[in-house]
Amino acid sequence: xxxxxxxxxxxxxxxxxxxxxxxxxxxxxxxxxxxxxxxxxxxxxxxxxxxxxxxxxxxxxxxxxxxxxxxxxxxxxxxxxxxxxxxxxxxxxxxxxxxxxxxxxxxxxxxxxxxxxxxxxxxxxxxxxxxxxxxxxxxxxxxxxxxxxxxxxxxxxxxxxxxxxxxxxxxxxxxxxxxxxxxxxxxxxxxxxxxxxxxxxxxxxxxxxxxxxxxxxxxxxxxxxxxxxxxxxxxxxxxxxxxxxxxxxxxxxxxxxxxxxxxxxxxxxxxxxxxxxxxxxxxxxxxxxxxxxxxxxxxxxxxxxxxxxxxxxxxxxxxxxxxxxxxxxxxxxxxxxxxxxxxxxxxxxxxxxxxxxxxxxxxxxxxxxxxxxxxxxxxxxxxxxxxxxxxxxxxxxxxxxxxxxxxxxxxxxxxxxx
Amino acid sequence: xxxxxxxxxxxxxxxxxxxxxxxxxxxxxxxxxxxxxxxxxxxxxxxxxxxxxxxxxxxxxxxxxxxxxxxxxxxxxxxxxxxxxxxxxxxxxxxxxxxxxxxxxxxxxxxxxxxxxxxxxxxxxxxxxxxxxxxxxxxxxxxxxxxxxxxxxxxxxxxxxxxxxxxxxxxxxxxxxxxxxxxxxxxxxxxxxxxxxxxxxxxxxxxxxxxxxxxxxxxxxxxxxxxxxxxxxxxxxxxxxxxxxxxxxxxxxxxxxxxx
Numbered sequence: 001x002x003x004x005x006x007x008x009x010x011x012x013x014x015x016x017x018x019x020x021x022x023x024x025x026x027x028x029x030x031x032x033x034x035x036x037x038x039x040x041x042x043x044x045x046x047x048x049x050x051x052x053x054x055x056x057x058x059x060x061x062x063x064x065x066x067x068x069x070x071x072x073x074x075x076x077x078x079x080x081x082x083x084x085x086x087x088x089x090x091x092x093x094x095x096x097x098x099x100x101x102x103x104x105x106x107x108x109x110x111x112x113x114x115x116x117x118x119x120x121x122x123x124x125x126x127x128x129x130x131x132x133x134x135x136x137x138x139x140x141x142x143x144x145x146x147x148x149x150x151x152x153x154x155x156x157x158x159x160x161x162x163x164x165x166x167x168x169x170x171x172x173x174x175x176x177x178x179x180x181x182x183x184x185x186x187x188x189x190x191x192x193x194x195x196x197x198x199x200x201x202x203x204x205x206x207x208x209x210x211x212x213x214x215x216x217x218x219x220x221x222x223x224x225x226x227x228x229x230x231x232x233x234x235x236x237x238x239x240x241x242x243x244x245x246x247x248x249x250x251x252x253x254x255x256x257x258x259x260x261x262x263x264x265x266x267x268x269x270x271x272x273x274x275x276x277x278x279x280x281x282x283x284x285x286x287x288x289x290x291x292x293x294x295x296x297x298x299x300x301x302x303x304x305x306x307x308x309x310x311x312x313x314x315x316x317x318x319x320x321x322x323x324x325x326x327x328x329x330x331x332x333x334x335x336x337x338x339x340x341x342x343x344x345x346x347x348x349x350x351x352x353x354x355x356x357x358x359x360x361x362x363x364x365x366x367x368x369x370x371x372x373x374x375x376x377x378x379x380x381x382x383x384x385x386x387x388x389x390x391x392x393x394x395x396x397x398x399x400x401x402x403x404x405x406x407x408x409x410x411x412x413x414x415x416x417x418x
Numbered sequence: 419x420x421x422x423x424x425x426x427x428x429x430x431x432x433x434x435x436x437x438x439x440x441x442x443x444x445x446x447x448x449x450x451x452x453x454x455x456x457x458x459x460x461x462x463x464x465x466x467x468x469x470x471x472x473x474x475x476x477x478x479x480x481x482x483x484x485x486x487x488x489x490x491x492x493x494x495x496x497x498x499x500x501x502x503x504x505x506x507x508x509x510x511x512x513x514x515x516x517x518x519x520x521x522x523x524x525x526x527x528x529x530x531x532x533x534x535x536x537x538x539x540x541x542x543x544x545x546x547x548x549x550x551x552x553x554x555x556x557x558x559x560x561x562x563x564x565x566x567x568x569x570x571x572x573x574x575x576x577x578x579x580x581x582x583x584x585x586x587x588x589x590x591x592x593x594x595x596x597x598x599x600x601x602x603x604x605x606x607x608x609x610x611x612x613x614x615x616x617x618x619x620x621x622x623x624x625x626x627x628x629x630x631x632x633x634x635x636x637x638x639x640x641x642x643x644x645x646x647x648x649x650x651x652x653x654x655x656x657x658x659x660x661x662x663x664x665x666x667x668x669x670x671x672x673x674x675x676x677x678x
Binding site: 202203204205206223225227228229230231254263265266269357 | 447448450453456457459460463465466467468571572573575576578579
């Protein structure tokens with residue numbers, strides 16, 4: 001059983017904040033397929049399309065038949081521990097600071113033998129299931145977990161090191177006005193968040209959840225308008241040094257494409273909130289967050305964006321909104337790269353139509369606030385980078401992966417006409 | 419004669435015998451603006467982005483790019499702002515003859531009524547009572563409705579409820595009286611618009627906007643410090659930016675007040 005993680009003591013103001021160090025980043029190009037799967041929390045291995053062999057570690061050719069026709073496929077991750085050891089010292093700073101570190105060999109039921117990290121609850125020679133996750137270098141690492149859940153499993157130091165678990169962390173949700181904010185705050189609070197800051201724009205303008213948020217325990221409502229640089233800078237000045245997870249749920253949505261609108265007014269609002277809002281937050285909160293990724297139990301750990309899945313491929317009914325999200329997605333990729341050397345993780349949660357005023361005329365399924373909240377908390381617990389919430393988002397992503405050009409054609413049909 | 423007047427004016431301002439009162443709110447990103455149903459385009463808030471601040475982006479200078487609506491903060495409404503004034507000549511801020519930007523001003527104090535009732539209305543009866551005391555409103559005067567609303571901040575300013583904002587303003591017949599019977603130059607308020615918060619429920623909706631701009635008159639809103647003006651005798655200076663085809667403009671509104 002893992003030792004339950006205690007809430008950290010107040011920080012000693014005389015001690016220097018620990019500088020982040022990183023596990024080794026180097027991988028072969030072939031291995032990046034594993035990291036890409038880890039970003040989504042999938043356990044995938046190379047399958048040879050010619051001889052059906054499953055292989056690990058990743059290579060450029062099949063180790064059985066030398067074919068280069070290899071596909072990354074989700075693979076059954078169950079297996080048994082063959083041998084184990086505990087690393088007590090290392091030439092790598094990252095592991096030196098975290099030793100002892102348990103590692104072992106696992107033989108998968110589907111064939112390959114894999115050297116991986118072992119969760120503290122794994123029994124000798126026991127049955128395990130591997131998970132494929134990103135480490136603080138942003139590269140895939142495999143960790144063996146016992147097949148049955150044990151108490152406080154998530155508190156295992158080797159697991160916690162690769163997740164973005166909200167437990168004991170202080171979280172900023174940027175937009176109190178979003179109809180999903182109460183559900184997000186509740187879910188994070190239930191997941192053990194120490195404190196939840198909620199940014200409220202334009203306090204001179206009431207909104208439905210205002211009283212409820214103000215009365216929630218563990219929630220502090222503070223002024224924040226992502227379209228106003230001075231407001232973002234001010235809040236970052238106040239709480240930037242104790243924001244461990246930032247969840248940017250601010251979004252501006254209006255229906256319509258280019259010709260239907262006939263002006264750039266809403267498009268400008270969309271870019272101000274969805275694109276520049278993200279940039280302002282990153283410029284204000286990013287520097288402190290990325291300097292605090294080794295700051296103990298409540299080290300800064302993740303940056304979360306809520307994006308429309310139509311950032312991948314435009315939905316013309318919300319054409320301009322989709323475009324602003326495509327811009328935000330691209331910016332998030334830049335941010336991910338810029339945060340990478342610190343280990344701070346950018347998680348994008350993609351949604352289809354959400355249950356709100358702007359999607360009211362659209363048929364279900366729509367993403368409910370509590371669904372988004374559940375997905376987001378799970379993504380943080382799993383330390384993911386890319387998540388698709390709800391059936392529409394998952395379906396669009398599948399079709400995007402399959403063939404982006406076909407998806408575009410499907411999404412832009414004009415309908416039968418004369 | 420006129421030259422002497424100007425020289426004397428300058429001297430009196432310098433000595434404080436004539437006091438200059440600033441009737442303007444600070445352009446602040448968090449200052450309320452009018453809120454329309456969200457499917458309509460909205461009034462842009464005041465925003466300021468730093469371009470450089472004596473740093474690598476510009477070593478010896480600091481400056482900002484600013485953005486806002488024509489109708490953000492303390493601002494001027496030109497006749498072109500409203501559909502009733504759309505076809506009038508010289509109806510945009512750049513075309514208005516400059517002498518219209520300076521002139522006499524009267525202040526009707528409604529602060530007591532507005533304190534008691536957020537939906538307080540300026541009626542012809544109140545204007546008549548005011549004239550009883552101060553004399554007839556001179557033609558080509560600015561008429562300002564003092565409510566002390568400028569002292570409110572936060573949610574109290576718009577006073578937005580589920581049935582819309584609640585703030586004082588003139589009734590349709592009061593506006594018609596000021597235009598038809600007194601030929602005023604313009605009408606100004608301390609609230610976010612020249613009309614009452616519930617002004618959309620009058621016939622016609624937004625009567626101050628409708629009648630004033632239809633008659634080629636001007637509007638001023640989000641005014642400040644009206645409690646420092648006398649009921650009559652002050653001199654108003656309200657000069658909008660010269661925006662091509664502008665329907666309004668943020669501006670610095672000043673008044674000159676004789677002290678003693």
